[in-house]
Amino acid sequence: MGSPRTVRALARGAAALAVTAGALTATAAPASAAPQPIGTCTTSAGVVLAVDFSHWGGPVYRSCGTTPTTGFELLNQGGWRTTGTGHDGPAFICRIGYSGHQGGRQYPTSADEDCVLTPPATAYWSYWHADPGENRWEYSRLGAMAYRPKPGSVDLWIFGGTDIEGTEGRPSVTPDQLRARNTRPTGGSQPRPPAPRPADGGGQDQAARPPATRTPAATPPKKPEKPKQPEKTPAPTATPSASPSASASPSPSASVATAPKKTPTDGAKVVDAAPAAEAAHDPGSVWPVVATAALVLVLGGGAGYAARRRRRTE
Amino acid sequence: MSRTTPATPSTTAAPDARGRRLPRQLHPVAWWIWALALATAVSRTNNPLLLFLVLAVLGFVVTARRTEAPWARGFRYYLWLALAVVAVRVVFRAVFATGTTPTDHFLFALPRIPTPDWYAGIRLGGPVSLEALLSAATDGLRLACMLCCIGAANTLANPKRALRVLPGALYELGVAVTVSLSVAPQLVQSVQRVHRARRLRAGRSKGLRALRGIVVPVLEDALERSLRLAAAMDSRGYGRAGTVTARSRRVTGVLMLSGMCGLCAGAYGLLDATAPAPLGFPALGAGALLCVAGLRLGGRRVTRTSYRPDPWRAAEWAVAGCGVVSAVVLFAGTGFDAADLNPSIYPLGWPALPPVPAAAILLAGAAGLAAPPPRAHRPAPVPDHHRTTRDRG
Numbered sequence: 001m002g003s004p005r006t007v008r009a010l011a012r013g014a015a016a017l018a019v020t021a022g023a024l025t026a027t028a029a030p031a032s033a034a035p036q037p038i039g040t041c042t043t044s045a046g047v048v049l050a051v052d053f054s055h056w057g058g059p060v061y062r063s064c065g066t067t068p069t070t071g072f073e074l075l076n077q078g079g080w081r082t083t084g085t086g087h088d089g090p091a092f093i094c095r096i097g098y099s100g101h102q103g104g105r106q107y108p109t110s111a112d113e114d115c116v117l118t119p120p121a122t123a124y125w126s127y128w129h130a131d132p133g134e135n136r137w138e139y140s141r142l143g144a145m146a147y148r149p150k151p152g153s154v155d156l157w158i159f160g161g162t163d164i165e166g167t168e169g170r171p172s173v174t175p176d177q178l179r180a181r182n183t184r185p186t187g188g189s190q191p192r193p194p195a196p197r198p199a200d201g202g203g204q205d206q207a208a209r210p211p212a213t214r215t216p217a218a219t220p221p222k223k224p225e226k227p228k229q230p231e232k233t234p235a236p237t238a239t240p241s242a243s244p245s246a247s248a249s250p251s252p253s254a255s256v257a258t259a260p261k262k263t264p265t266d267g268a269k270v271v272d273a274a275p276a277a278e279a280a281h282d283p284g285s286v287w288p289v290v291a292t293a294a295l296v297l298v299l300g301g302g303a304g305y306a307a308r309r310r311r312r313t314e
Numbered sequence: 315m316s317r318t319t320p321a322t323p324s325t326t327a328a329p330d331a332r333g334r335r336l337p338r339q340l341h342p343v344a345w346w347i348w349a350l351a352l353a354t355a356v357s358r359t360n361n362p363l364l365l366f367l368v369l370a371v372l373g374f375v376v377t378a379r380r381t382e383a384p385w386a387r388g389f390r391y392y393l394w395l396a397l398a399v400v401a402v403r404v405v406f407r408a409v410f411a412t413g414t415t416p417t418d419h420f421l422f423a424l425p426r427i428p429t430p431d432w433y434a435g436i437r438l439g440g441p442v443s444l445e446a447l448l449s450a451a452t453d454g455l456r457l458a459c460m461l462c463c464i465g466a467a468n469t470l471a472n473p474k475r476a477l478r479v480l481p482g483a484l485y486e487l488g489v490a491v492t493v494s495l496s497v498a499p500q501l502v503q504s505v506q507r508v509h510r511a512r513r514l515r516a517g518r519s520k521g522l523r524a525l526r527g528i529v530v531p532v533l534e535d536a537l538e539r540s541l542r543l544a545a546a547m548d549s550r551g552y553g554r555a556g557t558v559t560a561r562s563r564r565v566t567g568v569l570m571l572s573g574m575c576g577l578c579a580g581a582y583g584l585l586d587a588t589a590p591a592p593l594g595f596p597a598l599g600a601g602a603l604l605c606v607a608g609l610r611l612g613g614r615r616v617t618r619t620s621y622r623p624d625p626w627r628a629a630e631w632a633v634a635g636c637g638v639v640s641a642v643v644l645f646a647g648t649g650f651d652a653a654d655l656n657p658s659i660y661p662l663g664w665p666a667l668p669p670v671p672a673a674a675i676l677l678a679g680a681a682g683l684a685a686p687p688p689r690a691h692r693p694a695p696v697p698d699h700h701r702t703t704r705d706r707g
Contacts, residue, residue, distance in 0.1 A: 072413065072415070073416065076415055076416055076417075077416070082415075083658055083660055084660060086360050086449055086452070086453050086656065086659075087453065089407070089413065089446055089449065090413060090414070090415045090418075090445070090446075090660050091413040110651075110652055110653035110656070111652060111653075114652070114655075114656045115656070115658070116360055116656050145413040146437075281661050281663070282663065283661075283662070283663040283664060284663040284664035284665070284666060285664060286664050288363055288664065288665065288666050288667035289363065289664055289665070289667075291667055292363040292366060292367060292667055292672075295367060295370065295672070295676070296366055296367065296369075296370040299367075299370040299371060299373065299374040299679065300370060300373065300374070302374050302378070302682075303373050303374040303376075303377035303378065304377075306374070306377050306378035306682075307377050313690055
């Protein structure tokens with residue numbers, strides 16, 4: 001009943017879908033939250049990202065990114081690049097590389113970890129946060145794609161093992177060693193206006209929004225110029241009021257409220273990592289695929305020949 | 315109509331006058347070793363090129379060396395199952411979004427189902443990227459390949475003859491499994507026979523009445539057959555306890571149970587990295603020893619000779635060796651870059667075809683040539699004995 005109408009409605013729906021898809025694919029490319037020189041991060045703006053390569057004899061790299069962002073995007077900009085696992089997708093951070101360190105080589109290397117299944121709890125990248133003004137690490141309860149760092153906070157990735165009690169595998173550096181101490185941007189370079197998109201590591205937010213509003217120039221930059229509380233002392237002494245989360249955190253970090261007992265100097269040295277270009281990626285050649293296709297064809301031909309001969313002898 | 319017992323195995327594997335090898339059935343254990351080794355090799359890699367190569371090798375060997383027995387026609391069902399595995403994997407990856415990276419190739423967006431904050435770990439719907447689907451597909455393809463390996467073993471090896479190599483202690487279990495394995499093919503044969511008889515008698519009724527006309531004779535047939543089988547087993551002394559004492563039976567039970575416990579603990583110790591070291595290989599070894607002792611002791615109860623045992627000749631060595639070599643090559647990881655076995659999809663690039671593993675997989679395919687040709691379903695028609703083609707159907 002009314003099948004022509006149904007067909008027409010379906011066709012209209014399909015057309016609308018196609019247009020939407022086209023628009024989505026057209027607007028799917030734009031930039032994410034932007035990487036910044038380290039001087040741009042202040043006590044109340046930007047997020048400091050720190051990655052500890054000391055497991056492989058490298059330094060602790062420190063770089064800066066704008067908010068809003070996700071932990072994942074922060075770790076995939078300005079020359080940083082991660083690899084997920086085959087089992088869990090890109091959301092599970094299995095390897096981290098920085099194009100300014102060993103030519104962008106990602107650690108752990110494929111010789112140590114094949115990143116097919118979820119790595120064991122004895123050797124993986126653990127994710128730690130320190131909120132603004134707080135001098136203790138908190139083990140992240142969210143994945144990198146779900147966590148949105150606060151402005152002025154520090155994100156740290158360290159490699160190693162952890163246990164459920166939270167007594168093992170804590171960071172050897174303190175948040176105060178890593179966080180920005182300046183209240184206003186330093187270092188000369190003009191901070192770029194952040195991308196207006198509330199980044200979510202994906203495109204679903206773009207889907208909800210008409211493409212016209214997405215031109216970055218149309219939206220005013222939200223935050224980087226003025227630190228909101230200039231009278232506040234720079235972070236090193238954690239203000240008690242600023243750490244309500246320390247009281248009732250069920251995460252493993254709750255047991256250790258003080259800074260690690262190690263002296264700050266016995267950790268790896270901290271190096272500022274400037275936003276860098278992407279490490280070159282070689283897309284590989286198509287010839288292996290062609291060779292495999294040829295081999296498969298040969299084998300298929302052999303199978304066909306065997307089947308024909310069998311049919312003849314029967 | 316395949317007979318349940320294969321005809322006389324050829325007494326020699328020497329080529330006949332025209333230089334062709336005489337057809338015979340390969341030892342079923344050789345096929346199982348080959349297939350399991352290939353599945354082990356597959357478990358090592360995520361490279362779609364190698365996986366497709368494995369599928370092609372399986373297809374070639376199965377087509378070239380399968381028999382016409384009822385269980386040898388099932389490979390296509392394993393292929394369908396494999397396809398279903400890949401499809402399920404891809405759909406789940408799309409629905410339970412694992413997130414996209416900024417450099418992904420965006421394909422489409424599913425409607426996103428909001429989840430509360432305390433449920434933030436799981437996301438439903440959202441953008442789907444080409445990379446996510448490809449990685450799900452290769453992941454599924456690996457499982458699909460392993461399934462097909464097992465399917466190939468089931469297709470190529472005669473399950474009844476495979477059960478004959480069971481240790482004596484498991485003899486009764488083996489007989490039960492053999493009987494249950496042959497139920498489905500026998501039912502099919504029975505249905506076909508009844509159906510043909512009805513057609514010969516011009517039985518034209520359709521629907522429910524036809525069904526009754528088929529089901530009742532088939533059930534009757536099955537009942538009669540099982541009674542005959544029971545009589546045959548009884549007359550051959552099935553279930554006879556022999557000269558075994560109650561004490562030895564108890565010792566056997568204790569040995570087997572503790573052996574199994576040892577095997578479980580050993581597997582746990584090997585798989586869990588935090589388990590204490592003595593729980594790994596030592597427990598596994600002790601468990602295996604206890605099990606072997608239990609089986610040997612239990613096997614004394616059954617004295618049994620086998621009628622025309624399957625020979626293990628050069629062809630069996632070759633087939634099993636081909637499979638084992640491929641597994642060893644992929645696990646040893648020498649001569650190629652281990653990263654090529656698991657090419658990363660993020661960022662997207664063409665996978666490489668590492669030559670050594672590819673050669674190892676092709677070597678596994680050589681089993682299709684090393685194995686002797688299967689015995690033809692029927693003897694080739696001789697000039698003085700004409701059959702109608704219809705009869706051969």
